[in-house]
Amino acid sequence: MTPHLLLGQTLAFTGDPFLQPWEDCASHHAHGGVLIEHGRIAAVGDGAMLRAAHPQARVTDHGGDLILPGFVDAHMHYPQTRIIASWGKRLIDWLNAYTFPEEMRFADPAYAATIAGETLDLALAHGTTTLCSFCTIHEASVDALFDAAATRGMRIVAGRTCMDRDTAPPGLRDTAQSAHDESARLIARWHGRGRATYAITPRFSPTSTEAQLDALGALWAANPTCLMQTHLSEQTDEIEWVRGLYPNARDYLDTYESHGLLGPRAVFGHVIHLEPRESDRLAEVGAAAVHCPTSNTFIGSGLFDLAGLKARGATVALATDTGGGSSFSMLRTMAAAYEVAQLRGQALHPSQLLWLASEGSARALHLQGTIGTLSPGAEADLAVLDLASTPAIAQRHARATDIWEALFPTIMMGDDRAIRATWVAGRPVPRPTRSGAA
Incomplete structure (x- = not known):
């Protein structure tokens, strides 16, 4: 050639x-x-x-x-492409009003394939060449995204979203066993094939039972080269919700850690309202904290402590979090990260913003040296x-x-x-x- x-x-x-x-x-x-x-x-x-x-x-x-x-988007939801920029109040209201009804449509493989193609084409038009995405509980939604990425030659990280607690609507609820078994099939089908990486994906603790988190922890232990992606400490009322569901947990992070879902290949979205133990533990194990600034401001979640986490030695990435995030653009996401840092008294240099959107996010996905670098x-x-x-x-x-x-x-x-x-x-x-x- x-x-x-x-x-x-x-x-x-x-x-x-x-x-x-x-x-x-x-x-x-x-x-x-x-x-x-x-x-x-x-x-x-x-x-x-x-x-x-x-x-x-x-x-x-x-x-x-x-x-x-090319830019690396370390946390997003491709099934939310068509509900981006939807008016809402708080996280739980937004999920119930927009996200869950839209995700039910991904039971249709043709619809999933259409949105997967649209999402990836939007990403490429904005200079984003790698995405780390949640799918839905439907196997077809995962197949659609991996297949669309393979067609375009893109590197992709994704996984089937798992939710078995009755806090999720019936049309999007699985079981501990089905979450394990369907995720295992998808790992066998896609992980390491071409430019694909599988991420074991409990949506977040409030939508999974302890039995499901145990099952996914066991699945990760059996497939340690996979990533594990989820959400952590996005909003204060969410944290209170978790406390009520997991009264014996030391903190939100412990709801994952106690079930084998914390390690160096873990990728946590948002990570805003952390206890000191959580910040220290993330840095200690090498797990990634993903900054989603347009989402955090759009839904009113809070201001990510970038300086504090970096000072602790934590791995930090940058992401659009579409559709909670309000832009497909990593340029706009960098701008929002700059603005959030200013509100916390830190002026980020352009080199730091650019590094977060490329090599920093690649490191969080354990793809350093492979993507995100010249x-x-x-x-x-x-x-x-x-x-x-x-x-x-x-x-x-x-x-x-x-x-x-x-x-x-x-x-x-x-x-x-x-x-x-x-x-x-x-x-x-x-x-x-x-x-x-x-």
């Missing part, structure tokens, strides 16, 4: 800008290049030198556009940003004196119009046609 050389600005990281000065771990090439061979990144560096070293390579010249690793050997999932995509952004970009001033307006004001190109496994994704501005 003929190598393909992309020319443009490049921005890569050699470390975590939360743990060391960004100047020491961010590498910017104003005239850079990314060489792609066999679906992977073969080299990153000075564009002219790469062109001279590989004269046989096909060349795509993006000029002043910025070549980045590094030789990584899979060639890429997003190319137009740093002057709208008149408002362009006029600010024109005054920029360095890459960070040039990039930050796009982080704060950008959307899918800023995505010049998306590449998946070394192949360009066709851009959607549109009749007007997004």
